[in-house]
Amino acid sequence: MRRAACPGSFDPITNGHLDIIMRASKLFDEVIVAVSINKTKTTLFTVDERMELIREAVRDHPQAATNVVVESSHGLLVDFCRAHDVASIVKGLRAVSDFDYELQMAQMNNRLAGVETLFMSTNPQYAFLSSSLVKDVARYGGDVSGLVPDIVLKHLRERL
Ligand code: PNS
Secondary structure (H helix, E strand, C coil), X not given: CCEEEEEEXXXXXXXXXXXXXXXXXXXXXXXXXXXXXXXXXXXXXXXHHHHHHHHHHHHHCCCCCCCEEEEEECCCHHHHHHHCCCCEEEEEECCHHHHHHHHHHHHHHHHHHCCEEEEEECCHHXXXXXXXXXXXXXXXXXXXXXXXXXXHHHHHHHHC
């Protein structure tokens, strides 16, 4: 089975993330969204909340995919890949500024475990989008509709 991981913090998932996940789901038999648990990072949503928001966003997507699963991941991503029989990591690239760090991680992950990283160009509609920017705008009452799944919009409004 050709299985890929889409890793990230997803705090919360944005439409940019969702676009990459749905496109990856057409290229692989199974896509595992690996939601990172990083105890040193303060998140707005707990890992369980982030996972549930992703599940609901995938379920509500017009091109509903049945081959997307959501798991939590702690420690090294390559260990997650080994444990889940994942040979490829799919990452979205928004701009050149993403590239340096993503390339470093891709090369390290390949060196550690031979895992390949495939970069997918972000839909230009979402090129400026990040979870932190969404939280910042939402925190001060800005309108982020159309930038995050509806279910995330609802939870952001409640939380902030
Ligand atoms: O959404 P983010 O926060 O940009 O995602 C970053 C993430 C979680 C993909 C990255 O930090 C990661 O892979 N963390 C797991 C720990 C790890 O494997 N670190 C070494 C990377 S070479």
